[in-house]
Amino acid sequence: MKPQTRPVSPKCSVADQPVPDDLRAAPARWSGLRHFAKEPLLLAIVVLAAVALFVVPLGAVGRLAFFATGGGVEAFSAALSNRSVQRALWHSLESAALAAALAVLLGGGLGLLIGLTDIRGRVALSFAILMLLMIPPHVTAIAWMQMLGPSSVLLQMLGAAPPLGSTNPLYSREGVIALLALQQVPIVYLTLRAALRAFPRDLAEAARVSGAGPWLLLRRVILPVMGPAFLAGYALAFVSALGNFGVPALLGIPGRYVTLPVLMWQRLASSGPSVLADLAVLATLIGAVAVVAVWGQMRLSRAMSVALIGAAQQPLRLRLGRARPFVEAGLWTLLMLLVVAPMLAMLATAVVPTYGVPLGPDTVTFRHFHEVIFTQSVTARAFANSAGLALAAGIGVATLALAVGALLRGPLSAGVRSVTMLAEIAYAVPGLVISIAFIIAFIKPLPVLGISLYGTHAIILGAYLSAFLAIGLKPVGVAFAALDPALQEAARVSGAGFWRRLWRIDLPLIAPAAASGAVLVMLTAWNEVTLSSILWTRGTETLGTVIFNYEDGGYSTLASAMSIISVLATLALMLVLHWFGRNLPPGIIPWRG
Amino acid sequence: MSITLSNISRRYGGTHAVDNLSATIPTGCFFTVLGPSGCGKSTLLRMVAGLEPLDEGSIALHRRTVAGPGLHLAPEARGVGVVFQSYALWPHMDVLGNVAFPIEAAGASRAAARTEANRHLQSVDLGSFANRRPADLSGGQRQRVALARCLAAQARIVLMDEPLANLDPHLRAAMEEEMTAFHARAGATTLFITHDQREAMALSDLVAVMRQGRFEQIAAPQDLHDRPDNAFVASFIGRGAVLDAEVTATAPGRATLRLSSDLHIVARALTAKVGPAQVLLRPGDLRLDPSGQSGLVLSCAYRGDHWEARVQVGKLARPLTVSLPYRASPMETLHLAFSGGWVLRQD
Numbered sequence: 001m002k003p004q005t006r007p008v009s010p011k012c013s014v015a016d017q018p019v020p021d022d023l024r025a026a027p028a029r030w031s032g033l034r035h036f037a038k039e040p041l042l043l044a045i046v047v048l049a050a051v052a053l054f055v056v057p058l059g060a061v062g063r064l065a066f067f068a069t070g071g072g073v074e075a076f077s078a079a080l081s082n083r084s085v086q087r088a089l090w091h092s093l094e095s096a097a098l099a100a101a102l103a104v105l106l107g108g109g110l111g112l113l114i115g116l117t118d119i120r121g122r123v124a125l126s127f128a129i130l131m132l133l134m135i136p137p138h139v140t141a142i143a144w145m146q147m148l149g150p151s152s153v154l155l156q157m158l159g160a161a162p163p164l165g166s167t168n169p170l171y172s173r174e175g176v177i178a179l180l181a182l183q184q185v186p187i188v189y190l191t192l193r194a195a196l197r198a199f200p201r202d203l204a205e206a207a208r209v210s211g212a213g214p215w216l217l218l219r220r221v222i223l224p225v226m227g228p229a230f231l232a233g234y235a236l237a238f239v240s241a242l243g244n245f246g247v248p249a250l251l252g253i254p255g256r257y258v259t260l261p262v263l264m265w266q267r268l269a270s271s272g273p274s275v276l277a278d279l280a281v282l283a284t285l286i287g288a289v290a291v292v293a294v295w296g297q298m299r300l301s302r303a304m305s306v307a308l309i310g311a312a313q314q315p316l317r318l319r320l321g322r323a324r325p326f327v328e329a330g331l332w333t334l335l336m337l338l339v340v341a342p343m344l345a346m347l348a349t350a351v352v353p354t355y356g357v358p359l360g361p362d363t364v365t366f367r368h369f370h371e372v373i374f375t376q377s378v379t380a381r382a383f384a385n386s387a388g389l390a391l392a393a394g395i396g397v398a399t400l401a402l403a404v405g406a407l408l409r410g411p412l413s414a415g416v417r418s419v420t421m422l423a424e425i426a427y428a429v430p431g432l433v434i435s436i437a438f439i440i441a442f443i444k445p446l447p448v449l450g451i452s453l454y455g456t457h458a459i460i461l462g463a464y465l466s467a468f469l470a471i472g473l474k475p476v477g478v479a480f481a482a483l484d485p486a487l488q489e490a491a492r493v494s495g496a497g498f499w500r501r502l503w504r505i506d507l508p509l510i511a512p513a514a515a516s517g518a519v520l521v522m523l524t525a526w527n528e529v530t531l532s533s534i535l536w537t538r539g540t541e542t543l544g545t546v547i548f549n550y551e552d553g554g555y556s557t558l559a560s561a562m563s564i565i566s567v568l569a570t571l572a573l574m575l576v577l578h579w580f581g582r583n584l585p586p587g588i589i590p591w592r593g
Numbered sequence: 594m595s596i597t598l599s600n601i602s603r604r605y606g607g608t609h610a611v612d613n614l615s616a617t618i619p620t621g622c623f624f625t626v627l628g629p630s631g632c633g634k635s636t637l638l639r640m641v642a643g644l645e646p647l648d649e650g651s652i653a654l655h656r657r658t659v660a661g662p663g664l665h666l667a668p669e670a671r672g673v674g675v676v677f678q679s680y681a682l683w684p685h686m687d688v689l690g691n692v693a694f695p696i697e698a699a700g701a702s703r704a705a706a707r708t709e710a711n712r713h714l715q716s717v718d719l720g721s722f723a724n725r726r727p728a729d730l731s732g733g734q735r736q737r738v739a740l741a742r743c744l745a746a747q748a749r750i751v752l753m754d755e756p757l758a759n760l761d762p763h764l765r766a767a768m769e770e771e772m773t774a775f776h777a778r779a780g781a782t783t784l785f786i787t788h789d790q791r792e793a794m795a796l797s798d799l800v801a802v803m804r805q806g807r808f809e810q811i812a813a814p815q816d817l818h819d820r821p822d823n824a825f826v827a828s829f830i831g832r833g834a835v836l837d838a839e840v841t842a843t844a845p846g847r848a849t850l851r852l853s854s855d856l857h858i859v860a861r862a863l864t865a866k867v868g869p870a871q872v873l874l875r876p877g878d879l880r881l882d883p884s885g886q887s888g889l890v891l892s893c894a895y896r897g898d899h900w901e902a903r904v905q906v907g908k909l910a911r912p913l914t915v916s917l918p919y920r921a922s923p924m925e926t927l928h929l930a931f932s933g934g935w936v937l938r939q940d
Contacts, residue, residue: 484679484681486677486678486679486681487681487683487684489642489644489668489675489677489681490675490677490681490682490683490742491683491694491698492643492644492667492668492669493642493643493644493668493669493671493673493674493675493746493752494669494694494695494698494742494746495669495670495672495695495698495699495746496669496694496695496698497669497698500698504694505683508685509683509684509685
């Protein structure tokens with residue numbers, strides 16, 4: 001439009017305003033196709049991806065469990081009357097329930113102590129606690145086995161090792177539960193810290209000015225208000241422990257404490273794909289338990305969010321006074337024992353010639369590192385596979401999450417909300433259920449193309465995308481929610497269409513959060529063993545499966561050397577994430593804020 | 594007629610944010626919608642911009658229907674400029690990038706857009722800030738960048754959603770002049786939303802007073818102040834008291850009213866008829882007169898260049914508002930003469 005030439009700002013009056021009766025209807029500005037090429041096209045792509053990642057695999061499990069010949073009620077009652085299934089199901093429920101309870105005690109205590117007091121170094125403490133979650137379960141299990149077993153280099157140096165030939169004390173029900181609990185501590189800790197951040201400070205201050213001391217305040221005000229957070233943390237820890245594979249596989253098999261995921265893995269490993277129908281039934285069983293637990297947890301957190309509406313305030317900082325240095329020293333000692341000591345034990349195993357040889361100046365060797373990096377082709381391949389898969393999964397999840405986030409703010413949000421729900425379900429069900437679902441769905445050649453995905457990298461990548469999408473969705477969702485909607489609207493009224501807005505406004509603003517989500521997914525994929533444990537074949541070995549197989553086959557020194565390298569890589573990725581997160585809204589980097 | 598609203602409605606749940614509202618806004622007019630918070634004025638602006646769908650009615654911009662039954666033209670296709678309350682400057686772009694964006698969206702290359710944008714940036718005296726980030730600017734400077742972005746869009750219709758509300762009071766007066774200059778420069782039809790009547794009076798050609806999703810009255814600022822239609826407008830704009838009265842006689846342009854058994858006044862009126870009515874008495878309609886009605890001072894407050902007293906006269910239902918050159922003490926007796934008043938529209 002050209003600037004007008006007539007005099008501007010005329011005095012206008014109400015009198016000369018007849019309502020025109022010749023309002024022309026606007027011409028149809030868009031043909032159907034041009035309209036479709038905007039949000040609907042992106043939605044179609046996202047929905048297609050969701051169908052391939054969630055609907056097809058999980059649907060295939062359901063179909064096989066319920067509608068295959070011999071499936072349905074009959075198959076479920078047959079499975080439930082089988083002695084080993086009964087025992088494994090009980091072991092799964094028992095270990096998850098007890099481990100979650102222990103995790104609530106330890107994680108809840110840490111959360112209250114760090115979240116409510118004037119303790120120093122909160123971010124560093126949180127980072128150390130998160131290490132418990134970031135170091136994968138199978139590596140944790142190996143490290144603790146080596147720290148507490150009869151051949152423990154560390155205990156031998158202290159002269160406190162159990163007699164040679166005795167069973168490792170961790171090969172037991174108690175060992176499985178203890179290590180499962182340790183892995184879930186950060187989950188409870190994070191849930192509690194988030195709830196404490198939302199805790200209205202004046203509630204506590206009102207109690208203090210009413211004459212309540214710190215203990216009365218804790219007992220009568222904080223703990224009752226935090227009740228739902230404890231319950232939510234318990235449910236999350238329960239679901240996570242239920243799906244754990246690395247700990248019960250490495251400790252439970254020698255300890256004759258087999259959980260349901262381990263039983264499923266054993267059956268597939270010993271009989272191959274012919275037992276898929278049985279596995280579909282077991283997968284449905286344990287998946288249902290997880291979904292029910294998550295559903296309960298979601299109802300709880302909804303109740304919690306209603307209870308805790310209050311303005312964001314400086315968090316409460318109870319003064320520890322003279323006890324502070326002692327509390328800090330105690331906390332760091334505890335974390336050293338739980339995080340650093342097992343890693344040192346594993347390092348000690350990695351640098352002795354053979355497992356059991358005492359560590360000394362003349363026995364130290366870096367042969368195993370040399371071997372896993374340069375000599376063995378399978379380990380080199382595993383490093384490359386895991387790095388590539390983690391990178392691809394990170395980028396894939398971040399891209400999908402960005403698309404979902406952008407659509408959630410638009411007029412088609414209803415269509416994409418179901419995708420986020422499917423992602424939550426896939427994240428909640430045990431990893432083994434997802435991998436079995438992918439085998440069932442994709443073992444047959446794809447229609448039209450005629451090739452089977454089984455035995456390729458693609459099937460592992462697909463399982464990663466399916467199981468980890470929820471991890472990438474969260475930071476993107478938080479970032480979109482923190483964004484002023486007017487920024488989008490300003491672009492719209494400036495004449496920018498959907499793709500231009502996505503590319504020029506949404507993408508640059510959400511990119512840091514999406515990248516953080518990508519790194520979180522990479523961390524998870526780099527460290528996982530559950531999904532690839534039954535999807536890998538020769539050529540597609542992952543880091544987790546090779547470490548697991550080495551340890552399983554008695555090559556503890558090689559397994560330890562690989563674990564040390566993978567933990568160092570994990571630590572490096574976490575530091576990258578830490579640096580990424582310095583300007584992000586709180587709630588994206590787990591240990592920040 | 595550059596903006597035509599025909600019976601538009603917008604409901605949230607059971608409540609009407611905008612309720613069967615009709616109006617036409619002439620080309621080039623600075624049109625202000627003034628109302629208390631929650632009256633639906635922001636929703637109205639968002640409906641015109643295309644950011645909010647209509648439940649009923651239709652909207653035409655420059656005689657082209659952009660929203661109506663089965664029709665919703667996307668905001669990016671309407672060619673309107675919007676200045677948001679939060680300014681909505683994109684934090685990841687520099688100042689010049691923000692101003693250049695609408696030019697790029699219209700199809701120009703990035704380089705050409707930046708050259709063109711520089712011209713608009715200079716017109717708001719921010720030429721030397723081209724490469725700053727919005728976060729490094731003061732509130733007033735951000736406001737001017739938002740205006741420059743609006744200029745760059747070359748929109749013939751500009752919508753402003755309380756653009757001065759986030760500024761410090763001392764900046765606001767300066768920005769009001771900036772707004773007037775902006776309107777003169779762009780010559781665009783401007784729909785301005787505010788809850789601040791002083792702002793509305795200072796800037797507008799026409800003001801619409803909005804309440805509960807409807808326009809109570811549309812008039813030029815002085816008409817709104819001197820000749821309000823109803824009690825809501827009369828009490829929302831300016832100061833004064835609205836009293837129940839009885840019209841006893843009428844003449845062209847005036848009416849005689851009985852306020853109480855012993856108090857009769859002559860007031861201005863548009864069309865008055867004998868019978869019950871309401872009359873607005875502003876401080877300007879009352880003056881001190883030793884031979885006038887006696888009244889009792891209830892309270893007195895300093896208003897900057899005069900004292901404002903609430904005075905109870907006789908048995909009138911409400912105290913009157915009176916401007917005084919000195920401070921009156923409570924319970925002091927004043928004598929007032931009635932020199933005018935305005936008869937509100939009778940039902």
